[in-house]
Amino acid sequence: xxxxxxxxxxxxxxxxxxxxxxxxxxxxxxxxxxxxxxxxxxxxxxxxxxxxxxxxxxxxxxxxxxxxxxxxxxxxxxxxxxxxxxxxxxxxxxxxxxxxxxxxxxxxxxxxxxxxxxxxxxxxxxxxxxxxxxxxxxxxxxxxxxxxxxxxxxxxxxxxxxxxxxxxxxxxxxxxxxxxxxxxxxxxxxxxxxxxxxxxxxxxxxxxxxxxxxxxxxxxxxxxxxxxxxxxxxxxxxxxxxxxxxxxxxxxxxxxxxxxxxxxxxxxxxxxxxxxxxxxxxxxxxxxxxxxxxxxxxxxxxxxxxxxxx
Amino acid sequence: xxxxxxxxxxxxxxxxxxxxxxxxxxxxxxxxxxxxxxxxxxxxxxxxxxxxxxxxxxxxxxxxxxxxxxxxxxxxxxxxxxxxxxxxxxxxxxxxxxxxxxxxxxxxxxxxxxxxxxxxxxxxxxxxxxxxxxxxxxxxxxxxxxxxxxxxxxxxxxxxxxxxxxxxxxxxxxxxxxxxxxxxxxxxxxxxxxxxxxxxxxxxxxxxxxxxxxxxxxxxxxxxxxxxxxxxxxxxxxxxxxxxxxxxxxxxxxxxxxxxxxxxxxxxxxxxxxxxxxxxxxxxxxxxxxxxxxxxxxxxxxxxxxxxxxxxxxxxxxxxxxxxxxxxxxxxxxxxxxxxxxxxxxxxxxxxxxxxxxxx
Numbered sequence: 001x002x003x004x005x006x007x008x009x010x011x012x013x014x015x016x017x018x019x020x021x022x023x024x025x026x027x028x029x030x031x032x033x034x035x036x037x038x039x040x041x042x043x044x045x046x047x048x049x050x051x052x053x054x055x056x057x058x059x060x061x062x063x064x065x066x067x068x069x070x071x072x073x074x075x076x077x078x079x080x081x082x083x084x085x086x087x088x089x090x091x092x093x094x095x096x097x098x099x100x101x102x103x104x105x106x107x108x109x110x111x112x113x114x115x116x117x118x119x120x121x122x123x124x125x126x127x128x129x130x131x132x133x134x135x136x137x138x139x140x141x142x143x144x145x146x147x148x149x150x151x152x153x154x155x156x157x158x159x160x161x162x163x164x165x166x167x168x169x170x171x172x173x174x175x176x177x178x179x180x181x182x183x184x185x186x187x188x189x190x191x192x193x194x195x196x197x198x199x200x201x202x203x204x205x206x207x208x209x210x211x212x213x214x215x216x217x218x219x220x221x222x223x224x225x226x227x228x229x230x231x232x233x234x235x236x237x238x239x240x241x242x243x244x245x246x247x248x249x250x251x252x253x254x255x256x257x258x259x260x261x262x263x264x265x266x267x268x269x270x271x272x273x274x275x276x277x278x279x280x281x282x283x284x285x286x287x288x289x290x291x292x293x294x295x296x297x298x299x300x301x302x303x304x305x306x307x308x309x310x
Numbered sequence: 311x312x313x314x315x316x317x318x319x320x321x322x323x324x325x326x327x328x329x330x331x332x333x334x335x336x337x338x339x340x341x342x343x344x345x346x347x348x349x350x351x352x353x354x355x356x357x358x359x360x361x362x363x364x365x366x367x368x369x370x371x372x373x374x375x376x377x378x379x380x381x382x383x384x385x386x387x388x389x390x391x392x393x394x395x396x397x398x399x400x401x402x403x404x405x406x407x408x409x410x411x412x413x414x415x416x417x418x419x420x421x422x423x424x425x426x427x428x429x430x431x432x433x434x435x436x437x438x439x440x441x442x443x444x445x446x447x448x449x450x451x452x453x454x455x456x457x458x459x460x461x462x463x464x465x466x467x468x469x470x471x472x473x474x475x476x477x478x479x480x481x482x483x484x485x486x487x488x489x490x491x492x493x494x495x496x497x498x499x500x501x502x503x504x505x506x507x508x509x510x511x512x513x514x515x516x517x518x519x520x521x522x523x524x525x526x527x528x529x530x531x532x533x534x535x536x537x538x539x540x541x542x543x544x545x546x547x548x549x550x551x552x553x554x555x556x557x558x559x560x561x562x563x564x565x566x567x568x569x570x571x572x573x574x575x576x577x578x579x580x581x582x583x584x585x586x587x588x589x590x591x592x593x594x595x596x597x598x599x600x601x602x603x604x605x606x607x608x609x610x611x612x613x614x615x616x617x618x619x620x621x622x623x624x625x626x627x628x629x630x631x632x633x634x635x636x637x638x639x640x641x642x643x644x645x646x647x648x649x650x651x652x653x654x655x656x657x658x659x660x661x662x663x664x665x666x667x668x669x670x
Contacts, residue, residue: 210397212384214411228401
């Protein structure tokens, strides 16, 4: 039992007869209850998130000597991570793929969210429920599915050949960057739809009527009122998609071929086959820092566009 | 009299099986302050939204300046609206809100800025341009909404219950200000309200609506003094209703037997809805008076005070006239040197035949 729980327990189970004492302790009691409530999550985060992160950070300053680790402080791993052209290429490619996936996902998600928010009058919950259906199967299965669809003898190629549109199977659709982008975009679409839907459905309809009343046609109205007010949702969607896709390694591994490899794949190699955990750690920390910096920038830019007066 | 600016010609609006407007016809004149008054659900807001272009009538026609509005979207109509919720754009500051519609007119930047400043000054918000819209009070938001519509110099300004969200003091102040503003700019105003007092104070003419139909269109005084039906009379102010029986009616006059008041000879205009179906007579409480010994009136009746309600500047007496089952309300201004009769006292009630209106 944590210190917080020990302090909280007697207050939480106080009998009604001791109400007055309880009121006297209310402030302390509420704070303690709050701690009690967050403590499982907090412990979980501490053990499974903060501790491993700290370990990775430490590891990145050490050196691998075949079987044991040399624990003298060094920046050599970072030097290698930031200067080796291979890592730079993979990092830039990861950012480019995630960037494209993010843009595509948001662009594809927006009309769906817009439709549900503005044109579905009944059964809105059902629509949202249907949108989440792809999540009922595992992520891995969905990636394999794309392999089946996009493969050399896959569904798409067979169909196109059968239709007589092509004679030889297309090869640029599997085991390269395009396949990674396609698969990730499909996998993350629902994550983007929901925050945009929430932002859109919160817009007061009279604001849209006011814009129309003041002379705006549908297109102008969209760009002057709807989009700026949906900006927080669009931004949330972008971050939700961008942050995890940069570090994705399952999709590039399965459908990316060698042209589609991303930074996470090389990190995995460092921790595994290459047996250089410190270099892998340095690469991880570096890519985390880069993603964090880009996300912060996105947030700041979005805040300037979306909420000047809020 | 000015030419009609807006013609409503048997405007009908159905939502599925529900009919919100049953063929409403009316004419609204240039420069007029016109109110649509009625209880909630009577169709007044639907009618306003049809004029604005947010709803399409399912029948009939709306003409503005002689031109049919059929198929004309809201953004191409010479109307502007002040919304009940004000609909201030939260992502724009005050000046951007007010200048929102000007961008489409292709004005020069300085000209647009000048017109925004002018409009803000008109609603007493000069210098508020850079204020973020989230930091405005309810009254200020209302003024911004008003300025945003007025800056467009519309042919018609539509106001959808613009004052209902304000507290009483502020509402009264804004009523006077809206009236002043309307006179100053000369734009036709159409106001939707459920507050009969607000309509009476502000309007040149009022259309009273019930159940998707206009019951009466008249100026404030006519509406108050000569309502065409019992329903209108009950909705506007307070009215005493007495059973009545028409014994003789001719082109020049009507003779009626009224409960508690006796036989009365009335002029034809005192039955604005027609004498034929008249079943009750109405008398406003303030047109009845309690008489002191020595005072006289055109007609008198006697009764007993059953209740007294004191309002400060006036007092309501519930007086049961001899031969009546229910009491009447008599409103008296509290004047110096007059003792108010107490509960149970016998009093004389003075009235004049002119104050009586016959209703269906």
